Amino acid sequence: MAPAQPYFARLAGFPSVVVARADTGTTPAEAEAAATARASYAVADGHNLDLAATPPRRIALMVEPSPFTHTSGYSNRFKNLLLQLRDAGDSVLVIVPDNDPDAPTEFAGAKIVNVPGFRFPLYHRITLTLGLRGVYTALKEFDPDVIHLTTPGVLIFATLLYARLLRKALLLSYHTHLPIYAKDYGLGLLQGLTWTMLRLQHNRADFTLTTSPQxxxxxxxxxxxxVGLWRKGIDTTIFNPKYKSPAMRARLTEGHPEDPLLIYVGRIGAEKNLIFFKELLQRFPHCRLALVGDGPAKPMLEQELAGTKTLFTGILHGEELSQAFASADIFVMPSESETLGFVVLESMASGVPVIGANAGGIPDIIDDSRTGYLFSRGSQEECSARIEQLLGDDALRENMGRVAREEALRWSWRASAAATRNVGYGRAISNFKYRAMGGLGLPRSLTWLRWFRLKLVMLRQRLFGRWTFRVNPN
Known part of the structure; x- marks a missing residue:
């Protein structure tokens, strides 16, 4: 029998699967099947990577917070998606919460509607919205074929209602792993409630995209x-070894360019596990560390790392950011909450090897011992051993950086957008039509067809026990 593949693999264009049940936990065969499914994503897209494989559509893109005035890991993803949707001939309306009077009203031919919002109490750089003013009117006037909303956020509550009232297909893309954030911010008791809330929200939608097979x-x-996979992408022109700069290295090492330079780029928050660097720098007192970014944990981290050779640069943009990536020796990613980890791809594209935690979406990016190294969650020993190995062998470090760059070249934004519009949006629309059949276009209405299907599912549960995944022999 061919290796099993999970349900989300089928939705992304893989061979047909059926869902069956078992009363045991994960078996070696199931683990192997999951690994096979993950490996398949790199090659199974086929014609879906043709940007114009499907006719132009009307797409309402709702992003919270705004990717235009807020620096975040997904800003580049959505900007590049808009560029590619324009090239595909799609008509796009973008709705974002933004109180900035200088917020843009157009990008890549797409109209941007900036609706009123409020600052998130736990992180004041983020603007969110309840979607009570301007959103419904904008959606109704635009009349989209599909609504694409980012989650988690508070805009989802209104959007679920609006999609139903307007009878439109709804795709949710999941970007921030909220259950892990709850744990990292001392709210571990709320993890179960968080999962329940997210599950209820996403199961009301027609399709969910997220950023790694894991x-x-x-x-x-x-x-x-x-659930389906949002193919990763990277701009290998902006992030490039050619930006390696002696001047930037001198800046990041505070005038000591001869010292080994470790770098981290990203949000400085509790969920990023950056306190990991405290013990790491005690093991490598001769190393310099550059932390590029900002966030609520910065004051605490500055205090914890006082006395070490650490430079907090703040947020860098444009060519300065490209130079910072390319001028380091090793990128260290201790975060265990990444849904993907764009900065890991950006470092690889810059020709700088990455040592990252074997958690979240990081293992989907790093091919251990080939394009970088993975270390077990929280393991100072494993991470230190890999740093020592790379710093002690210039040829190894340079070769790994070269191979990492070659891997990054495979993941263009054009291919990512093609898979999103052809598979993701197409699946959301077809799921909407199927789920609405016989129910006047209203998702989740209890039609006779849905009632009959529910009875079949309940019968299958009684016959087979717990669900697991097996390939359909047909």
């Missing part, structure tokens, strides 16, 4: 329905 599996295991 996270797809985790969502499915926690009861999410209709």
């Amino acid at each position: 996270l797809c599996e985790e969502l499915v295991q926690n009861g999410f329905e209709r």
Whole structure:
């Protein structure tokens, strides 16, 4: 029998699967099947990577917070998606919460509607919205074929209602792993409630995209329905070894360019596990560390790392950011909460090897011992051993950086957008039509067809026990 593949693999264009049940936990065969499914994503897209494989559509893109005035890991993803949707001939309306009077009203031919919002109490740089003013009117006037909303956020509550009232297909893309954030911010008791809330929200939608095979599996295991993979992408022109700069290295090492330079780029928050660097720098007192970014944990981290050779640069943009990536020796990623980890791809594209935690979406990016190194969650010993290995062998470090760059070249934004519009949006629309059949276009209405299907599912549960995944022999 061919290796099994999980439900989300089928939705992304893989061979047909059926869902069956077993009363045991994960078996070696199931683990092997999951690994096979993850490996398949790199090659199974086929004609879906043709940007114009499907006719132009009207797409309402709702992003919270705004990717235009807020620096975040997904800003580049959505900007590049808009550029590619324009090239595909799609008509796009963008709705974002933004109180900035200088917020843009157009990008790549797409109209931007900036709706009123409020600052998130736990992180004041983020603007969110309840979507009570301007959103419904904008959606109704635009009349989209599909609504694409980012999650988690507070805009989802209104959007679920609006999609139903307007009878439109709804795709949710999951970007921030909220259950892990709850744990990292001392709210571990709320993890179960968080999963329940997310599951209820996403199962009302027609399709969910998320950013790594590992996270797809985790969502499915926690009861999410209709889950697929959002293909990763990277701009290998902006992030490039050619930006390696002696002047930037001198700046990041505070005038000591001869010292080994470790770098981290990203949000400085508790969920990023950056306190990991405290013990790491005690093991390598001769190393310099550059932390590029900002966030609520910065004051605490500055205090914890006082006395070490650490430079907090703040947020860098444009060519300065490209130079910072390319001028380091090793990128260290201790975060265990990444849904993907764009900065890891950006470092690889810059020709700088990455040592990252074997958690979240990071293992989907790093091919251990070939394009970088993975270390077990929280393991100072493993991470230190890999740093010592790379710093002690210039040829190894340079070769790994070269191979990492070659891997990054495979993941263009054009291919990512093609898979999103052809598979993701197409699946959301077809799921909407199927789920609405006989129910006047209203998702989740209890039609005779849905009632009959529910009875079949209940019968299959009684016959087979717990669900697991097996290939359909047909």
